[in-house]
Amino acid sequence: MKTRLFLIIVFVFLTVSLSAQENKASVALAAAIYEEEVTGNLDKAVNLYLDILKKYPNDRQVSAKTLYHLGLVNEKMGKQKASEYFTRLVNTYPDQ
Incomplete structure (x- = not known):
């Protein structure tokens, strides 16, 4: 009985921990999109996006x-690097 309870607690802890990590990534992405689309601070948005990837x-x-979004921002800035990000997106995440 104790082993079963322990395993349930560990499972719940791991599930919550993974969910929190995913939530942090989503919050960071939302902050970067805000910089890009609302404040128009494209340089800051690029730095935030690169930080998210790391x-x-x-x-x-x-x-x-x-x-x-890195592709979009670089396109807005008139940088050739935009195509690199779009290509990387298609090649790395064709399922997304």
């Missing part, structure tokens, strides 16, 4: 959205 490489959905 901090949350295992979150496929957030990483795909981040690459998409």
Whole structure:
């Protein structure tokens, strides 16, 4: 009985921990999008997007959205790097 309770507690803890990590990535992405679309601070948005890719490489959905927005921001800035981000998005996350 104690073993079963222990396993349930561990499972719940791991589930909550993973959910919190995913939530942090989503919040960081929302902050970067805010900088891009609301404040218009494109340089800051780029830095935030790059930071997201470094901090949350295992979150496929957030990483795909981040690459998409990096492409958009660079396109808005008139930079050739935009196509690199779009290509990386398609090649790395074709399922997203």
